[in-house]
Amino acid sequence: MSQLDGIRVVVLADRLVDLGARMLAELGAEVVLAQAGDGLTHERALAWRRGLATADEALPDLLAKADILLDDRRTETDRPEVDALAAANPSLVHVVATGFPQGDPRPVTDLTLMAESGLMHVTGTREAPPLRLPGEQAYALTGIQVATAALMGLAARRRIGKGQRITVSALQSAALANYREAVMYDWTGRIGSRKGNLLVRGSSGVRQVWPCADGFVTWSMVDNPGMMRAVVRQMEVEGAAGELSGIDWESILVAETEQATIDRWQALVASFFAAHTRAELGGWSLEQGWGLSTIVTLPEVRDSAHLKARGLFRDGLPGPLFQTHPPVVPT
Structure with missing residues (x-):
């Protein structure tokens, strides 16, 4: 039995929660994609959304029986209709992912998050311009925190008998990956810089x-x-x-x-x-x-016996980006 067998997750995706949804699916949850934001690269969608079921029910029906809602608010700070539906299910763990603090008008992109978090300030060599980590890492770091928040919400629900709303900041998620610089500043007042190797x-x-x-x-x-x-x-x-x-x-x-x-x-x-x-x-x-x-090199990652044994890779690419629900057969 998988760790999250029987757990139902509804996802409103727009990059910030995508990887978190995939992680919950890998843990055995039933994950339904009710909304998919535009603009995600095909490769990233294959990595983060492949295998997620697309919704065949209206959002009110989905949320009425969901355990977790991953609510991606990268571009929308307010969703009163979603908040109302979530509040109607007291057992729901409602994880809201924002870029900057709610109401901040700055664009939420991997580039802006990397820059604001300080990661670009310490990545690269002193004589070169700031560097952004490859692979939209700010989105990935946020997805990891989203999945963690959802799991903590489930654990809390077992103890207190009800769900809750949890807000995850993409800026804070990226800054946590830059923890050493923040700790150094807190203790010494020194601001880090790019040091290369x-x-x-x-x-x-x-x-x-x-x-x-x-x-x-x-x-x-x-x-x-x-x-x-x-x-x-x-x-x-x-x-x-x-x-x-x-x-x-x-x-x-x-x-x-x-x-x-x-x-x-x-x-x-x-x-x-x-x-x-x-x-x-x-x-x-x-x-x-x-x-x-x-x-290791990229070919060695692909051929890793350790990663193959863990079932990290999937055969059959390219293929359908999202799986749909099988038809419901009356009993």
């Missing part, structure tokens, strides 16, 4: 993406003594640790070490990583707790 936490910056023998991995030299000792032990096996062997990682702060020293240490790590494959480095990381992740 550096992770800056104190007075120095450490590298994040590293070339290896057959591609790239992501790892950073941070203030985690156990992790650092594990990496150095493996380097010592091959005689590649150098001065890293003599460091008491418990008694120093990497974030407050001089940049020249950090660069010297990282040169040793870079040589070690370059001599090994992603599989070797990733295996050691899992076994020994390095905190390292391998970076």
Whole structure:
């Protein structure tokens, strides 16, 4: 049995709730698309809306027996008729997704959300213009929060016996993905900037993406003594640790070490990583707790045995974008 068997979800989609609806469908809910906003790219619609049933009933009838309403208000701040229908079903979990605070006239697009959230401010290199993450990530980040809100609403309904209205802000959803900059400003008053391949936490910056023998991995030299000792032990096996062997990682702060020293240490790590494959480095990381992740290519994502085993991919594309309800056969 799926986690959401028997849960009925009605969706008024206009980009902000699309991925959230797909996530609930993947969890086993019956998801009905009652409205689909225009302009979503075909590829994104295939990824976010494929398999969602299209409504064959009027909205009042759908909401009367729904458990969840995902109400996308990217371009409409007020929907009194929808609010009235939702209020008539006291057990309904009504998730309203807005762009900016309700009533704000600014256009709600992936670009404006990325810029306003600060994500573009910290993405890319200092000498280059701000960069937007690929794939309409602001919409995707909002969809994740929409699905989370719906699940929390269901959990609350089990405890208190009634539904509720939950508002999700797309701007806040994107800003949450930029949490480190907000926390840094709150604690230090510093405003972050684009650092490229550096992770800056104190007075120095450490590298994040590293070339290896057959591609790239992501790892950073941070203030985690156990992790650092594990990496150095493996380097010592091959005689590649150098001065890293003599460091008491418990008694120093990497974030407050001089940049020249950090660069010297990282040169040793870079040589070690370059001599090994992603599989070797990733295996050691899992076994020994390095905190390292391998970076895969797009063809490798498609051919991933792990993702195939989880049923992530679907055969038969291209095909109908939306599935319709089967005819009701009288019993």
